[in-house]
Amino acid sequence: MTPLIHPWVKSSYSSQDGGNCLEWSPAHACAHGTVPVRDSKAPDGPALMFEPAAWSAFVTGIQAGDFPA
Numbered sequence: 037m038t039p040l041i042h043p044w045v046k047s048s049y050s051s052q053d054g055g056n057c058l059e060w061s062p063a064h065a066c067a068h069g070t071v072p073v074r075d076s077k078a079p080d081g082p083a084l085m086f087e088p089a090a091w092s093a094f095v096t097g098i099q100a101g102d103f104p105a
Contacts, residue, residue: 057075
């Protein structure tokens, strides 16, 4: 996999003690039209690539409580 050159962002709600966190790259999304998402514990691992509409629907669903833990 080709490394992404844009910075990754982790939610400010994520703990800093190595919990289960996702990171995404908004700069890559703006530049390339796909939203990369990865596991913060495996920064050299694969990234899932989402279409912007799919990522937006997912985030909206989380905010609405559609995906209970």
